[in-house]
Amino acid sequence: GDSVTQMEGPVTLSEEAFLTINCTYTATGYPSLFWYVQYPGEGLQLLLKATKADDKGSNKGFEATYRKETTSFHLEKGSVQVSDSAVYFCALSSSGNTGKLIFGQGTTLQVKP
């Protein structure tokens, strides 16, 4: 079945460091790919998405590119801030009409001043 694999955390970085969180997927067909973020004490919210190969999703300085050849959707940010400390979830939604999400395990990011 479909699945998502994320790098294990926690990831601890200093402010202004470069961030990469790896995400790879297994799916039949052409899934849509997402990054969701869960800030402390808040609900899950969409960070960015890409719906077809070579699309780049971006938001709040974060970027991820849909790479079909490597089945990856790595999350990057050039300069992290303390306020980026959160849990990040990579997810896919298979081609089809349900919108059901398959999530990775989540990666905790802690940014220190």
Place this chain on the structure above:
Amino acid sequence: GAGVSQSPSNKVTEKGKDVELRCDPISGHTALYWYRQSLGQGLEFLIYFQGNSAPDKSGLPSDRFSAERTGGSVSTLTIQRTQQEDSAVYLCASSQFAGAGTEAFFGQGTRLTVV
């Protein structure tokens, strides 16, 4: 309301009791989803509603779990004869349409503790 609302936010129940968890989706959203977030299993899909119908119940872990949706709006997830392994955060999400690229909006969740 402006977002997806879930109640209660916290629920502690004794093993063997039944519990009901409620979800109020964003008005006008036709698709509604339940997920479970637990330490050992991460975020798991439970059930999907389109309107009042549930075309995908594949994630419900046992027949002790059931859900319904009425009026194309409010949904209730019921767990009968709760077990300790049911302890988790239960998340509800809604989206305007069902589809692979559609954004889902999540509630804050109900934290269920079975003692």
